Amino acid sequence: MTDAPSDSSFNPRLIGGVVAVGVAAFIALWALIALGPQLSGGKDGGGHALSKGAPGYAAMIDLLERAGAQVEVRRRVEPYRYQDYTQLAVLTPTHETRPGAMQEILAAQAGAPILIVLPKWQVLQTPGERKKPGWSGPGFRAAAPTRLLPADWFGETEVESEAAKSARGRAILAGRAIDIPLPDEVQTLSGPHLEALIVAPGGGAVLARTKNRDIYILADPDLIDNLAFASRDTARAGAMLLDAISEDADADGFAFDVTLNGFGSQRSLLRFAFVPPFIGITLCLIAAGLLALWQAAMRFGPALRPARAIPVSKAALIANSADLIKQAGRELDSADAYVLNQRAAIARRLHAPAGLDASAIDAWIDRRLTGHNGGFSALARRLPLARSAPEFLADAQALHDIRKDLLRDG
Template identity: 65%
Template sequence: MSGGVASDGGFNPRLIAGVVAIGVIAFIALWALIALGPQLSSGNDGGGHALSKAAPGYAGIVDLLERSDAAVDLRRREEAPMLEDPELLILTPGHTTKADDLARLISEQRGGAVLIILPKWRTGRHPSKAGWAGGGFASAPSPKMLPPAAGRIDKIGSEPNARGAQAKGHLGGSPMALTLPNLRTQVLNAPDLETMIAFPHGGAVLAKQPDAAIYILSDPDFVNNLAFSSRDRARAAAILVDAVAEDAGAYSVAFDVTLNGFGSQRSLLRFAFVPPFIGITLCLIAAGLLALWQAWMRFGPALKPARAIAVSKAALIANSADLIKQARRELDGADAYVRSQRSAIARRLHAPDGLDDAATDRWIDKHLRVGGETFSALARRLPLARNTHEFLADAQALHDIRKDLLRDSQ
């Protein structure tokens, strides 16, 4: 057996308090991260969105536009802010994005300019490098991913082109020529849309809805991080975005990231951790901590409920006296009280046998000090008491005589 000293108790109060405190803090932090996680995330996950620094992402064009003193916003909410100047909203959907999600964001723009950059690359996360894209391949999206508001698109496909070929058109009132980045380019065929920049062999690289300021860029390699492999392509990407904004009459650019899972949608859980409701949440947390502290710092053991009727002679006497008082029968016990005092004194002082009550009273009087109240006088007067005050006074006098004669406190 171990020779260590046994602990005084089964648990250490400080240790238990620490465990409870850590549990409460962890619980609150968990729900806060669940509510605010998408909004606080850096987003550098290798995907195709404005927060990603991987090849299919758009962090490069965002950084370049900011360095060019352009007004750029990363929008994490579906609701468009109320702005004085028009804004170009850039949507970067993925292959699994639904048409209803795109339609909702276009509707929230309230007629403002929208640029939809179609997805092209299907990639995974790099197994060892965080923020890098893993092995990927080009895959054209389905035309059904676009909502009816964007116009009817017949086909989105990959088309071959000669090295160094250019896609030409007019944008923002000026001619535009884009050098095709690869030997194959993703092109859309949409007869109902206005071709802004045409592919050399037919189809459109950039098209516009005739009845709305909705632009569709078929190949993301013109503006994504792959375009920043050279200075010329990076400059062309910035010129393309600036030309679309100029053609739409927009003064600022906003990149949406809600389609890629980094939005802060409306939810009661999120509202609990943002102004103005964060104050109520903090008050509730403080109230819970105070309740926990009160339970922890309770003084002494828990109080047990007392018996309705105490178990003792004193309790029995008190209960009996209370019953007599409630029945208003205090004066009816005078004769019994006199007999009990007479009997106790006669027995203790060994009074002669055969004495009646009057003779016993005179015998007791002989043992009293001269000049005081006699026992016989009190015994006659007590049953004739008219109220409780007279009764208590004479009863106390009889009790004092008994104390003097018997030298006890009964």
């Protein structure tokens, strides 16, 4: 003999765990899609503020913070100039940066001071070698494309490379002299709308400022990037240069932009769902969904077994017959049959004399009654003449009471 099948074909705890893991994974997936760029650590060895590779600027940011400067890594394109606080926006575009992206971020500054650091190095990955996180691969010099400086903002510009071995650059910014060592191969910039602040031996501008806007352009990034920390003198000179540019622009702090490097967090409804103040609504919706799942999974008491369509009992048979008569609207047509049934039952149980007709049996029953107005015979004649359900029910109940009193049953 085989065992009886279980009431449950699966393990509720196992299914609940699978559902919980699925819901958590779904929420985590959408959260990472929305916040992925913002949560990225930037360990790609590129030339941006989050990078600790050679062309990055993480070392300079750390040095500025240790010196007490207000430094922010900006992940959104929006103006950051306030009435009593101004930041110097440091833009670090790459060779692949679109001109439209530069136009957007320049327009978003709304007149706030800007320092644009042009790219100089392109990094490659060695074929067959796995790149280490945060490390830069082999690099080569590549002149910054002039499309990074839109013509309607800077006019026609030209980027060149000059030999400057053991040369030093000198600038007067904010009333103080800045002396900074130049790389052996320095990248320079020239243009009719630019004012040179630091000049290379060949005459090109290493640091320039636009004549009609408060925008600075550093042509060679090796003055402030992580490569500058190869020597104490270069690192110190780079920090002093940034401080002098900030003071000359009347800025109170630095904001290193990383949106041009692919680490921005753009505005989107999906992102808003996971950041304040809308994160509270998202958590409430998640809690409501979990409560709905819990309520749907819970059941009170044992599992309900399917009932028979027609119960097996005399009471069920009588109830079904009564429902059928009611639905057919034939309640009053059963009066004669009901009277006959009650008369026969009383005569049989009380052993009425044989050979009596219906009238004689009714009279015989009346002689045995006490306390019933009208007697059995009167009700037996009146019941078939009923014209409404309440009238029929009252007389039928009276006949039933007579039977109960005579036969002592229910």
